[in-house]
Amino acid sequence: MTWLESIAFILGVANVTLVVRRSLWNYPVALVMVTLYALLFWRERLYSDAALQLFFFALNLYGWMVWRRSVAQAGQVTVETLSPGARLSWLAAILAASLGWGAAMAHWTDAAMPFWDAANAVASVAAQILLARRRLENWLLWIAVDLSSIALYAVKGLTLTAILYVIFLGLSLWGYREWRGRA
Numbered sequence: 001m002t003w004l005e006s007i008a009f010i011l012g013v014a015n016v017t018l019v020v021r022r023s024l025w026n027y028p029v030a031l032v033m034v035t036l037y038a039l040l041f042w043r044e045r046l047y048s049d050a051a052l053q054l055f056f057f058a059l060n061l062y063g064w065m066v067w068r069r070s071v072a073q074a075g076q077v078t079v080e081t082l083s084p085g086a087r088l089s090w091l092a093a094i095l096a097a098s099l100g101w102g103a104a105m106a107h108w109t110d111a112a113m114p115f116w117d118a119a120n121a122v123a124s125v126a127a128q129i130l131l132a133r134r135r136l137e138n139w140l141l142w143i144a145v146d147l148s149s150i151a152l153y154a155v156k157g158l159t160l161t162a163i164l165y166v167i168f169l170g171l172s173l174w175g176y177r178e179w180r181g182r183a
Contacts, residue, residue, distance in 0.1 A: 001160045008036035009164045016168055019131065020175040022077040022182075027064035031057060044156060045112050048105055048121035056128055063132030070134060079182040081136045090126055090137070098122040113152065120148050136183045139176035146172055 011033035018026035038053035070077045082090065101122055102115035111117060127141035146169035153162035 002040075004036055004040050005158065005160045008033055008040060009160050011036065012164050013167055013171075016171040016175070020171055020178055022067075022079075022179075024064065024067055024071065024077075027060050027067070030060045034060065040158075040161075044158065045110060046117050046156065047109050047111050048101060048114070048117040052121040052124055055125060059125075059128050059132055063128070066132050066134070077134060079134050079136055079179045081183050082130075087137060090130075094123050094126050094141075112156065116148070116152055120145055120152060123148075136176070136179050139172050139179060142172040143169065143176065 011029055015026050015029045015033050018029060034053040034056040038050050038057075041047075041050035041053065067077050098115070098119040102118035105111040105114035105118055123141055123145045127138045127145060130138035130141065146165050149165040150162050150169065153159075153165060
């Protein structure tokens with residue numbers, strides 16, 4: 001455990017708590033958190049996770065704009081759901097992208113766990129896009145990512161980050177329950 005991991009941990013808990021509450025303040029907290037995690041994951045050779053944090057930085061800027069627009073139009077952050085066909089399309093795309101990204105990481109890098117890391121990264125990208133678009137299903141993907149990430153980070157010896165994902169799992173379950181009542 002390092003100071004970098006400790007600060008990112010605290011910001012991660014604050015960020016997801018703010019997301020569950022549908023607070024716009026989640027976005028500035030997220031921007032700092034993902035920057036710190038990019039540095040941490042790069043140092044640990046979890047390149048997909050490191051790259052993911054850079055993508056999250058951009059996606060958090062996008063989400064901030066979308067959520068601000070929702071608040072301006074409806075007075076609050078509104079929640080919507082995907083159609084059954086859209087759900088299947090998202091799952092198929094996640095599977096295909098995970099296999100492709102994992103193969104690229106295995107072939108071109110010295111990634112520690114290329115397919116596992118890639119699957120978590122790709123599912124996280126999809127979940128973050130759905131979160132930015134205020135779709136309820138983002139929480140179901142986050143629950144799956146949290147469960148997988150707990151194991152990955154435990155295996156890599158990132159104990160505090162594994163604990164963070166246990167907390168994220170609890171927050172994701174809470175978020176799903178809260179948002180389901182708003183969809």
